[in-house]
Amino acid sequence: MGNPRIPLFLFFCILFSRVFALSSARFSPPDNHLIACGTASASTLDDRRVFLPDSAALLRSSGSKISVLAVPDASPASSPLSRTARVFTRPSSYEFQIKQKGTHIIRLHFYPFSSRDFNLSSALFHVSASGFVLLTDFGTSFPQLKEYLVWVDAEKLVISFAPARRSSFAFVNAIEVVSAPGDLIGDTARLVNPDRIEKFDGFSRQAMETLYRLNVGGPKVTPFNDTLWRTWVPDAGFRNSDSVSKTVAFSGRIMYREGAASREVAPDNVYNTARAVDGANVSDSNSNMTWVFAVRSGYKYLIRMHFCDIASRALYELYFNVYVNGYLAYEDFDLSMATGFLASPYYVDFVAGVDSLEQLLSVSIGPSKQSNHLWINGLLNGLEIMKINNTMGSLDGESPIILVLESPARRGFGAFLSSIVCGLGFMSLLMIGFVLLLKWRAETRNTVTWLPLPTDVSGGKSANGNPVVSSKLVYF
Structure with missing residues (x-):
């Protein structure tokens, strides 16, 4: 008989090798700055990430670097990041050293608690990063996490905060600066116009703000189960048809x-659930799955749709159409042709604007001409909506970055100085005009007084007595 311990030994070797392979395959970003602001000690989150005090980052400020602590029972969230904050009464910035140029994920944590000296809910401020305006006149009375994707081609990333008013201040509770995987953001997308589909180039160099991230047909996915520490929410609140x-x-x-x-594009928990169009239930009245999102006009949006065929019985049984804002964005999409396998992830990036009146963005999946009522007639696993910066390099408003970052105090002094200069200039013009008027009147009087008399005079009368006298679907 052979040694019975050998199979058990081999089993543990195989198990260890698989665990090691999985752990080694987990994404390890070259740049991974996790900063807890205003605290003197590290903070550990439920997802096991450790946030270091902001003394680990280079903080520059033209004013005081104020650390505030929430008063007892005033912290609005259970996160350890919600208990302290850094407050700025003057323009200030954090500088992060960048090891690898490219797209970086920036997350800003805001927990507006009350402290002994500040009520963070009353803050009003601007934020910029890497030449892009992220926030203008921003303030919040509830916890918010703002996530951005920004291209960085320098050796350092500067995130700046500036009070929006002379009497206001800025604050932040925590900052994340993390290198994005190379395959997270491509350089091209499909631009959806009312009359045609175009190629959208240079996409990776744009700045974007994450607005919505949905796990379609599945439960909430927390940062603990995502290699990029993202949160995916259920799609129930965004569906317009079921x-x-x-x-x-x-x-x-x-x-x-x-x-x-x-897995960095989207985790297993997104791809192993989906919402599908059941061919047996398809009718001519309304056979599309539709999701609707509230957005702002004046921007273009990235619509990233995640697909993984976990519903078909065999390859080449799934064909469907994709609509963005009611316009046909992809006709007869064949997921089997794109992947060559079942249960294999695939995503497509679309770019579209929104109607200035509606300010709504809609995404639909429906049967195509090649669909069969015996098959699945459409499928979607995940959906992300991101705002793209406008022509001013801003994700929030039309102000260029130089105005957003200018000190309110300097703006006030500059406005005061400008008003003085303008006032003096106006008074000077008035004086010059007054002098010219006096001169003109004097010359007029002189002309009348010294007018030569006529040489031909008869009977005491003058000899000359002349007087001087922008195919759309509508969803209900």
């Missing part, structure tokens, strides 16, 4: 392919 959809769950292995969507 007559033809059904949820699908998958317990098998998601097949990530080299050169295709990775």
